Amino acid sequence: MIRYTLGRLTSLTVSLIVASLVIFAVIEVIPGDPAAFMLGVNARPDTIAALRAEMGLDQPLFQRYFAWVAGMLQGDFGTSWTYKTPVADLISARIWVSLPLAAYALILSTAIAFPAGIYAASRRGGAGDITIMGATQLGVAIPNFWFAMILVLIFAVNLRWFSAGGFPGWGNPALALKSLTLPAIALALPQAAILARVMRSSLLDMLGEDFIRTARAKGLTRRQALWRHAVRNALIPVLTILGLQFSFLLAGGIIIEQVFFLPGLGRLIFQSISARDLIVVESVVMLLVFLVIVVNFAVDLAYAAVDPRLRRR
Amino acid sequence: MRARNLIIGAALTAVFIALAVMSFFWTPYDIATLDIPGRLKTPGAAHLLGTDHFGRDILSMIMMGARTSIAVALVAVGIGMALGIPLGLLAAARHGSLLDEIIMRGNDLIFAFPSLVIAILITAVFGASAVNAIIAIGIFNVPVFARLTRSAALPLWERDFILAARVCGKSAARISVEHILPNIANLMIVQGTIQFSLGILAEAALSYIGLGAQPPTASWGRMLADAQTLVSIAPHVALIPGFAILLMVLGLNLLGDGLRDWLDPRLRVARV
Numbered sequence: 001m002i003r004y005t006l007g008r009l010t011s012l013t014v015s016l017i018v019a020s021l022v023i024f025a026v027i028e029v030i031p032g033d034p035a036a037f038m039l040g041v042n043a044r045p046d047t048i049a050a051l052r053a054e055m056g057l058d059q060p061l062f063q064r065y066f067a068w069v070a071g072m073l074q075g076d077f078g079t080s081w082t083y084k085t086p087v088a089d090l091i092s093a094r095i096w097v098s099l100p101l102a103a104y105a106l107i108l109s110t111a112i113a114f115p116a117g118i119y120a121a122s123r124r125g126g127a128g129d130i131t132i133m134g135a136t137q138l139g140v141a142i143p144n145f146w147f148a149m150i151l152v153l154i155f156a157v158n159l160r161w162f163s164a165g166g167f168p169g170w171g172n173p174a175l176a177l178k179s180l181t182l183p184a185i186a187l188a189l190p191q192a193a194i195l196a197r198v199m200r201s202s203l204l205d206m207l208g209e210d211f212i213r214t215a216r217a218k219g220l221t222r223r224q225a226l227w228r229h230a231v232r233n234a235l236i237p238v239l240t241i242l243g244l245q246f247s248f249l250l251a252g253g254i255i256i257e258q259v260f261f262l263p264g265l266g267r268l269i270f271q272s273i274s275a276r277d278l279i280v281v282e283s284v285v286m287l288l289v290f291l292v293i294v295v296n297f298a299v300d301l302a303y304a305a306v307d308p309r310l311r312r313r
Numbered sequence: 314m315r316a317r318n319l320i321i322g323a324a325l326t327a328v329f330i331a332l333a334v335m336s337f338f339w340t341p342y343d344i345a346t347l348d349i350p351g352r353l354k355t356p357g358a359a360h361l362l363g364t365d366h367f368g369r370d371i372l373s374m375i376m377m378g379a380r381t382s383i384a385v386a387l388v389a390v391g392i393g394m395a396l397g398i399p400l401g402l403l404a405a406a407r408h409g410s411l412l413d414e415i416i417m418r419g420n421d422l423i424f425a426f427p428s429l430v431i432a433i434l435i436t437a438v439f440g441a442s443a444v445n446a447i448i449a450i451g452i453f454n455v456p457v458f459a460r461l462t463r464s465a466a467l468p469l470w471e472r473d474f475i476l477a478a479r480v481c482g483k484s485a486a487r488i489s490v491e492h493i494l495p496n497i498a499n500l501m502i503v504q505g506t507i508q509f510s511l512g513i514l515a516e517a518a519l520s521y522i523g524l525g526a527q528p529p530t531a532s533w534g535r536m537l538a539d540a541q542t543l544v545s546i547a548p549h550v551a552l553i554p555g556f557a558i559l560l561m562v563l564g565l566n567l568l569g570d571g572l573r574d575w576l577d578p579r580l581r582v583a584r585v
Contacts, residue, residue, distance in 0.1 A: 141566060142559055153544050153548060254433075255518055259541070270522065292425055
């Protein structure tokens with residue numbers, strides 16, 4: 001397990017380094033002069049010179065890269081050119097919208113998908129199975145931002161149960177959760193559809209295994225064999241998908257935040273893109289990629305802890 | 314049941330492709346002409362699907378939008394296949410080598426960037442356009458095809474007919490093209506259909522947030538973005554483009570499922 005962990009840790013580090021190099025290259029090298037790019041064609045030369053100095057563009061490339069990485073490791077993400085505040089402050093104000101939203105959606109998606117997948121597998125070929133599988137086909141095909149608009153139309157405009165957007169802050173947790181509910185449902189639906197399909201097929205694979213026949217031969221009912229043996233084993237592939245889904249939920253959140261006017265990382269990125277504030281874009285993108293890579297690393301470890309066979313790979 | 318998926322999927326896909334092709338020659342109205350007095354009309358005889366906030370005919374917009382969606386998704390799948398399949402073949406032919414390792418780790422790395430984040434990076438520097446949306450979606454398709462090709466090609470390399478080809482003195486490159494590729498083509502077609510549908514969704518999402526096709530190019534995602542504030546006054550303006558995306562994606566997914574079963578019954582269990 002230690003060797004496996006070290007191996008994964010090495011590949012985690014390499015991934016993070018390469019990712020940071022790619023992001024740095026795209027943002028700071030490809031545009032030629034990032035300062036001129038950020039300020040646009042009508043900028044005065046002295047303004048450009050000031051920004052160049054502030055971004056440290058007069059230093060060699062590798063020095064800038066190391067300064068950027070070293071800064072991030074110490075929690076210094078640079079200073080936003082448009083907001084004139086540290087990017088770290090901008091991020092910490094918004095991450096408490098984006099992360100809870102992704103987590104909320106993950107919980108909803110699991111809560112919908114597990115029962116649906118297990119029910120469909122246990123009633124294979126029956127009316128319930130066909131209905132659930134049909135619903136998942138729709139769930140996979142619906143664009144989540146459109147589904148979000150329909151939710152707003154029904155639950156905010158017509159029924160007035162929820163507000164159509166905005167976020168009141170965590171001062172009142174109940175109200176904050178309520179304002180994240182419609183976004184989380186919109187975000188969770190396509191993921192729940194995928195997860196239910198994985199759950200069902202993984203469970204069907206297990207139900208065909210010899211140990212289920214043995215369990216039945218021992219005198220367990222179908223139901224007991226399903227719950228005590230099949231579901232538990234079927235969870236392993238499901239866990240992997242769950243880890244992958246976190247990255248989809250974080251990225252998908254970027255769009256859903258736009259629909260509901262939530263002040264999260266996604267909106268921060270868009271506002272920075274339209275303001276051409278590359279310093280913010282660079283650091284927020286790196287943060288998102290960092291989160292995704294670390295979560296996948298954690299899933300790999302959890303997976304190996306559950307299933308010793310994987311450690312050998 | 315299985316053939317039904319194929320037929321419904323193929324029919325839905327054919328309808329949208331037909332609409333897109335037809336838009337090159339004829340649309341019910343010109344979408345460049347604005348008719349402000351006739352705006353937000355509900356579906357009726359003059360405008361089958363109604364009009365939007367500029368009085369443009371929604372059916373015509375849907376037809377033009379189908380063209381954008383299909384073009385972007387198709388080219389993106391093409392990029393994914395053109396780069397991913399050779400990389401996957403190469404990795405499989407040189408299985409266990411440093412090259413294999415580099416290709417596969419590179420794939421993992423691209424997977425670590427959510428596709429939307431790639432798109433954002435690209436548009437942040439190069440600006441928003443349909444071409445950049447294609448590149449962003451296409452890049453994400455590369456590792457999908459590379460991985461699938463490699464995993465499908467690896468077991469083939471153990472087979473006797475490949476051994477026979479090697480004994481005949483064929484190079485790894487020739488074997489990959491002449492023997493491996495034909496055997497995995499079905500799998501690629503099925504995956505291509507699935508990626509096509511994901512590409513439609515991705516294009517819609519990108520143009521919805523303003524990072525895809527720019528006006529005056531019509532696109533379903535843009536139509537939804539424009540309709541968002543009108544959702545309470547004129548729901549049809551927001552509902553119709555969404556249904557277009559839903560039906561097109563549903564059609565492609567059913568087509569992919571149906572094709573998979575039709576082309577190779579052994580694959581039935583492979584995908585969920």
